[in-house]
Amino acid sequence: MSLHRILIRLELKSSKEHKKRNIAIKLLFTNGPSINTRLLVAVIVSCALLATEHRSQRLDPLRAVLSFFVDPIKYLVDFPSLLLRQTAESINTYAELKKENEDLREQQLVHQTRLLKFAALEKENIRLRALLENSFKLGEQVLVAELLSVKTAPYEHIVLVNKGTRFGVHQQQPVLDANGVVGQVFRALPFSSEIMLITDPNHAIPVQVNRNGLLTIAVGSGQLNRLILPFLPNNADIHPGDLLITSGLGGTFPQGYPVAVVDEFTSQPNKPFANITATPKAHLDRNRELMIVWSNSTPVPLISKPITNENEIKAAADK
C-alpha cells in the first residue's frame, strides 16, 4: 500500500515538475507578440526607413547615433594596417631619414620660389577682376584626413577617412590630394566620413579644358584609372594630353583644381558624341592622406551693393 502511495506521489511530483517546465517554456515563447506580428512590424519599419531616407536627409541624426556603436569596428579593422605602417616607419634607418629630409627640403625650396610670384599674381588677378566689375573668391581651408583601410562595398568607389562631423566635415565637401581632385564627401558621420571618388559610376564632376576653357562634365567609369567625357561632340577642340580642371560650376568643387588628363579621343561619326576618356591626376589607389576642403564660396563684392531696402535707406539717412 505504502509503495503504491509513494509511486503515486512520485508520479504526481514528476507531472507537476513537467507542468512547471511546460509553463516556463510556454511563457518564454508567448512572451510578447507572435513571430508573425514581429516580422510585420520589422518589415513595415524597414520599408518606412527606406522610403524616408530615399527622399530626404531627415534620418541623418539617427545614423550619427548608430555610428557611435559601429565606428569602433571600422577603427578595429584599420588597426593592423596602422600598426604595420607605424612599425615600418619607426624602423627606418638614419641614412634613409636623412635622405628623405634632404629631398623634402629641396622640394620645399622649389615650392617656396614658386609661391614668391603667386602673391603678386593673386593681387593682379583681384585688380583685373575689379576692372571687369567681377567678384573674386576667398581662399580655401583644408583639413588633412587619413584613409581607413576598410572596404564597405566592392563595386562602389567609396572610401572612408578618419575625420567626421567632429571636425566640422559636412556633406558635399570637395576632397583633394597633392595631385588633384579625389572626390567629395558623400556622408559625414561623427568619427568618420565616406568619400565618393570621382571614378565612381554615380559621380560626375563639371570640368573645363585648361587650354581653351571648353566646358563639359567628367563621369566616373567604375575603373580606378578612368573617367569618361560623354557629352562632347565629334568636332570638339580637345586632344590627348589636355589638362582638365574643375570649372567651379555646380558649386561643389572650387574652380581651378586639376582633375584629369585626356588620354584618348575617338570620334564616332555615326553618333552625336565622341568617345573621350581621361586619367585622373590624383593617385586614387595609392594616397593615404587626403585633404578635405572648405571653400569659402561667398564672393566678396568689390563694388558696394546698391541700396534697395527701404529700412536700409532710412538707416543710411540717419547716419
Next chain:
Amino acid sequence: MKSRPLPINSTFGYGPVILTIVLAMALRIVSWPIEVAVFNPDWVLLVLIYWSLAIPERVGIFHAWTFGLLTDVLTGRLFGQYALAYSLVIYICLKLHRRLRQFPVIQQALFIFFCLLLSQLLLFLVKNLQHPAQLKATFWLPVLTGTFCWPLVFTALRFVRLTRRLK
C-alpha cells in the same frame, strides 16, 4: 545540430552572440584587394542564422533587425535594407529551425544558399530603386561563397557555444 536544447536557466548570455556578430561585421569590411573583395560573403547574416537556429528563444527577429540596421550604417547603405533582409531571413529560419536542426551540415548549406539568395535579392531590388542597372554579375558571388563558408561558420560557432555553456 544534434545537441540538446539549452536548459532554461543556463548562464549563456548575449555576450558571445554580440561578440561573434561584431567579429562578423569586422570581417565584412576588411579591405581585401578587389579580386578577393567581390567574394566576401555576408558574414553577419551567416552568424545571425546560426544563432537563430541554435538558440531561437534568445535571438529573434528584432535582434536581426537591429543588427541589420547597424550593418546599414557600417556599410553606408540606404537605411533599412539590411534590416529588412535580415529580419525576413531570420523569420524563415525561426519558422523552420526544428526541422533544420536535424539536417546534416551539407543539407543546411543548401538552405543557407536560398536564404543568402533571398537577402541578396532584396538588396538588389533596393539598389535598383536607387540607381538602376549598374551592378555586375559579380554582385551574386557572395551568395555562393557564403554557402561554401557555412560549414566553417557552423563548426566555429558551435565550438563557441559548447565551450561557453560548459563554463
